[in-house]
Amino acid sequence: MSKHTLVMRIGGDDVADSGRRLAGGLVTELPRYSSFSSIDHQIGDTITQLQAMGLHPSERALDLAVLAAAITAADTRISRDLDAQDGWTREIELCVPVSDSRVWTDSGPLIERTLNFLTGDLWLVTFRERAASVQTLVPVSTGTLTEKPQSVCLFSGGLDSFIGAVDLLSEGERILLVSHYWDRVASRHQKLCLEALEEHFGEGTFDSVRAYVGFPKGAVADSQDEDTLRGRSFLFFSLAALAADAIGDGTVIHVPENGLISLNVPLDPLRLGALSTRTTHPYYMARFNEILRSIGLTSKLENRYRHRTKGQMVAECTDKAFLRATAANTMSCSSPAKMRFDQDEQRRQPKNCGHCVPCLIRRASLLHGFGTDDTEYQLEDLGARVLDSTRATGEHIRSFQFAIAQLSAKPQRARFDIHKPGPLTDHPADWAAYEQVYRDGIGEVAALLNGVISRPGGG
Incomplete structure (x- = not known):
């Protein structure tokens, strides 16, 4: 078993002590991000895509996306088999530079509790001030939107998120679909679904941001890759919060997920821990909304299908004929x-x-x-x-x-x-x-x- 500390650095002058607290941990310095372009590339060029629409997120929202990227590095590149004492629970510390360390340090215990619940690991998160050269990272937007989105909707390329988009568009809501993908299979299905929506509802009826976020194999020293991906929804939610913050105060983030999967009740005694994911569990979503409030972001996650089965979502879709014709793409x-x-x-x-x-x-x-x-x-x-x-x-x-x-x-x-x-x-x-x-x-x-x-x- 090994404990791990991951240190993220932004800017050539980020040479300060990381403030790490985890005793005896193996320390990995993630690749240094020297500028806005390098950090934006790491979070899937999300801000660049938003800027092209005339949308400008805050530094605080960028901090959240940077934290989510660090969580993704740890979750996907620290092996449970190799580094967990019980074959599952890892001890992980992240040291992340942010634009206002006081706000983030106050929110640290809540973030740690949320991550512990989500992934089943033991997390420590340490924040410090960004270096002087990168106190402001997000450039002023130059693009324009003829019509600003009313809400954000997560869009994975799965059946639930497709139904969520169909229902919102059928109701006349202008939405910004936010996707992230790990591989070309997910990317392909997202593209197929987006093309089907555009063909059916018309070009320009919605906006879309797609982000690839990942770290190279071997990014964490003395460990191996991990494919359980229990922390993936923290990244998904954070990218959506970045987009929602750019739209404006109080923007709703729709999380289309059926209630059976959201609860994810263990099917048998062996599935209680490792095999029971919590990516959209009501408790986790409530904690993520609490994190947003604690750091001063006003968007909010909502799952309008939390009391619906997947079958009920299909049966009650507002454009059932279109869904039936295209569901196989998901x-x-x-x-x-x-x-x-x-x-x-x-x-x-x-x-x-x-x-x-x-x-x-x-x-x-x-x-x-x-x-x-x-x-x-x-x-x-x-x-x-x-x-x-x-x-x-x-x-x-x-x-x-x-x-x-x-x-x-x-x-x-x-x-x-x-x-x-x-x-x-x-x-x-x-x-x-x-x-x-x-x-x-x-x-x-x-x-x-x-x-x-x-x-x-x-x-």
């Missing part, structure tokens, strides 16, 4: 970077796997909303054979079947199960609605898996 798979090709090597089209948790919820939702599913999956027919529950193709199906059986035997357990992934203390009036969306979501997957058999060894 990517829901938990591992989109794993290329999945058709047997015909000439096509080489990546596919949703069809058997991971997000894919199963996707399949169930399209069955619920449309009665059919036109998506091509690596595992096309779930009932064609007995699936091996010890292998990838059957593991998550068996977990769902366990949860379905448990809930069927004791329906009242739903009121307790919804609290297992994290506190719902910010939303006591919503407990009944969260219980219902959990029941309904499990019911949709149960309908999909009716007649499907999985067991160790398959058959």
Whole structure:
């Protein structure tokens, strides 16, 4: 096991003591960012894209994006297997220069608690003043927008975010879609979905920012790469907050995510920790909104689908015919970077796997909303054979079947199960609605898996 301290430096004159507090940690100095252009490139040229629209974010919003980039470096380049004492929990410190260290230091404990909940690690975050040469980084915007967006909407290229965009555009809201991507598979599906929206709703009806944010392999000394990516939504939310701040005070950031995935109740006892993600959990989103307030940003995350299953989102979409015609362009798979090709090597089209948790919820939702599913999956027919529950193709199906059986035997357990992934203390009036969306979501997957058999060894 090794503890890690990552030090970020901005400006050639950033030579001050980093202020690190983690005793005994291996120290990695991330590549120095000498100017605005280098730091903007690291956060996916997001500010440059905003400037082209005539949008100008604040230094405080840039600080948040810089922090999110440092979190991404740590989360993706520090190995749990190699550096965690228990195979999961890492000890990580970040040392980040900001435009107002007093404000950020006051918010530090809240940020650390939020990250601990999100990733399951132990975080320390230390802030110091930016160097004199980079006290102001964001240049004045020169572009103009004929019509400023009314809100920001996260846009991953998945089915939920696509429905969120369709609903908002159908309601006549002008939105700024914010995307980030890790690989060419996600990028491809985002582009397909954006093209479909533009063709359907018309050119100029929405704006879009797409950011690639990543660090090279081996960026952290004496460690290996990590692919669990539990901190990815901190980056996604921070890029959206950067855009929202550029639009103006009080801008809403729409987070389109179905309630079953947001709660992410563990399907079986083994999924409580490592396999239960919290990227849009209500507690985490409440803490992120608290962070925004604590550092003086006025935007706010909202999930209008928190009490809806994915199937209900499909069935209630405001432009159901368009959704049905284009849903196959979206990517829901938990591992989109794993290329999945058709047997015909000439096509080489990546596919949703069809058997991971997000894919199963996707399949169930399209069955619920449309009665059919036109998506091509690596595992096309779930009932064609007995699936091996010890292998990838059957593991998550068996977990769902366990949860379905448990809930069927004791329906009242739903009121307790919804609290297992994290506190719902910010939303006591919503407990009944969260219980219902959990029941309904499990019911949709149960309908999909009716007649499907999985067991160790398959058959």
